[in-house]
Amino acid sequence: MWILSILPEAAIHTIFGLGILGTIAGFVLGFIPFVKAYKLAIQVISLLVLVLGVYLEGGLADYKEWELRVKEMEAKVAQAEAKSANTNVEIQEKIVTKTKVIREKGRDIIQYIDKEVIKKEEVIKYIENCPVPKEFIDIHNQAAELNKAAEAKK
Amino acid sequence: MKYLLISLLFIAGCSTTVPVTQKFPNATPELMKKCEDLKKIEGDKVAITEMMKVIVHNYSLYWECSAKVDGWQDWYNAQKKIYDSIAK
Numbered sequence: 001m002w003i004l005s006i007l008p009e010a011a012i013h014t015i016f017g018l019g020i021l022g023t024i025a026g027f028v029l030g031f032i033p034f035v036k037a038y039k040l041a042i043q044v045i046s047l048l049v050l051v052l053g054v055y056l057e058g059g060l061a062d063y064k065e066w067e068l069r070v071k072e073m074e075a076k077v078a079q080a081e082a083k084s085a086n087t088n089v090e091i092q093e094k095i096v097t098k099t100k101v102i103r104e105k106g107r108d109i110i111q112y113i114d115k116e117v118i119k120k121e122e123v124i125k126y127i128e129n130c131p132v133p134k135e136f137i138d139i140h141n142q143a144a145e146l147n148k149a150a151e152a153k154k
Numbered sequence: 155m156k157y158l159l160i161s162l163l164f165i166a167g168c169s170t171t172v173p174v175t176q177k178f179p180n181a182t183p184e185l186m187k188k189c190e191d192l193k194k195i196e197g198d199k200v201a202i203t204e205m206m207k208v209i210v211h212n213y214s215l216y217w218e219c220s221a222k223v224d225g226w227q228d229w230y231n232a233q234k235k236i237y238d239s240i241a242k
Contacts, residue, residue, distance in 0.1 A: 073174040073240075080236045084179040087232040091225055095184045098221040106214030110207050118203055127201045137195045140205070144192035144212065 001059040012060050016053030022046020179233050189219035
């Protein structure tokens, strides 16, 4: 209810209170000369004010309930955002560690080839007598660039 | 003036929406890095050991990229779980 954002809470309670007081005055305090003179007008106006007051009070109660729910939701969202950031940190650490291990292992294998494999007699003989055919190299290089073929087709 | 008051009374009950927006979660920086291109074998006369080194290097690149894909899957599952917990 947009009207609740304009109207202060006190005004709503005042309207409701005036409605009640007016209704009591109009229906119960008829013996007072002033009230007696304007009885019908007081009854009609106070009933209208009371209806408006009840309506606004109901709206206010509903508005407050929604406000509470919004606050609950905001708290949940803030909690979720913090949790999400923590998850990101955990995943980041996990990937960094995994990538580091993979790189180190790969480097170890290459070092092993350079330091150990290359010294073996049978390997030396193989290197001397059997260079890798150019076709094999080309096939390997083509396979290494398969992604570029896919990009070119886009 | 009379009509203005009547119409104001009629629209008094119109609701206003209070949006609670959730920010789209940021991706882990490591996941945003692109996978490196595979290495090619350079030269015409290449020893089998040189070829092996390139192959090993490329295997490493594959597993690094695979770790990123696994990371994206973990990220998605974790973020979805968090998102679903808000709706409950």
